[in-house]
Amino acid sequence: MFRSDGLPVWADRHELTADVAAHDHDFLEISLVTQGRALHIAADGDHPIRPGSAVVIPPNQWHAYGECEDLMVFDCFVAPELVHSTLSFLDAELPLMSAMHTSTLPLPQRVQLSPGELSAAIAELYSMSDTTAARRSRVQIVGHLLIYLDVLNRSWVADDSVRRRPRAPLHPAVSRAAKAMEDEPGHSWTLAELAALASTERTYLVRLFQRDLGVPPIAYLNRLREQVAARLLVQTDQPVARIGTQLGWEDAGYFARRFKAAYGLTPSAYRRRALEGQGWDHAPAAAESGSP
Incomplete structure (x- = not known):
C-alpha cells in the first residue's frame, strides 16, 4: 500500500462497485467516503456510511464493506512505526487517537464531517497523494497528515458531549x-x-x-x-x-x-x-x- 519512496504515509482513492469481504492490515487506515453509500462492517456491527463519513481503523482490526452503492472512498494509510514513534504524542493531544488505545483490541472510530470539513479533509488527502513533485518531503507529508487528523478529531469530539470531558488516567x-x-x-x-x-x-x-x-x-x-x-x-x-x-x-x-x-x-x-x-x-x- 505504500509507495517506493519510503515514506510511511500514502493516500489514494478507490471506487468500490462490489462488496468487500472482511480483511485486516498491519497499518492504520482512515477511510473517508466522498461519494455513494454502503455499510461499514466491523467487530462492533454494521454502520451506514455516506459522503463525509470517516472511519479510523486501527492496525490488525478486520473490517468489510457491504451494500455498496456507487461508493468512492479516499483512503489514507499510515505505517505502524510512524504511529508508535514519531506520532506517539498524539494520544495526549487528540482524543480520537487515544480512544483507539484503551485496550489491546481497539475498535474503529467513526466521524461524520460537515461539507466544509469534508472539503478541508480532501484537500489534505490530495496533498498526501500528490505525485507531481520529484521527491515528496517527509516533513510535508506528515504535516498534511497531522492537519487531516486534527480535522477528524474536532468533528469526533463535537459529535458527543461526553467526549469533551478529558479522560482521567487509569489508576x-x-x-x-x-x-x-x-x-x-x-x-x-x-x-x-x-x-x-x-x-x-x-x-x-x-x-x-x-x-x-x-x-x-x-x-x-x-x-x-x-x-x-x-x-x-x-x-x-x-x-x-x-x-x-x-x-x-x-x-x-x-x-x-x-x-x-x-x-x-x-x-x-x-x-x-x-x-x-x-x-x-x-x-x-x-x-x-x-x-x-
Missing part, C-alpha cells in the same frame, strides 16, 4: 490488572489473583475498575475474551471450539452462549457473515456479567 492498580488480562486473556483469572497482582484489596479493585473502565474486572476479562474471539474467528481458520478453549472457555456451548450474548450471533455464524462481507442488524452488547 495504577487498574492498569496493572487490565494489562495482565490483556496479555493473557486465556488465563483463569480470579479476583483474588488480580487484586494480589495489583497490590490492593479485592473490593477496592472492583470499585476502581467500575470508576475507570465502567465494568468490574471479570466483566472486563469477558469483554476482552469476546473481542479476541471475534478477531480470531475472522483472521484465522482455527476451529471454533479451539478458539474458545484457548480463551479459557473449555465448554463449547458456554463459549457459544457468551459470544451470542455479546454479538447477537453464534461464533460460526459470525465467522460466516464476516468472511462473506455481510452485516448484522445490531451493534454487539457489552457483556456485563461477572461470570468468567
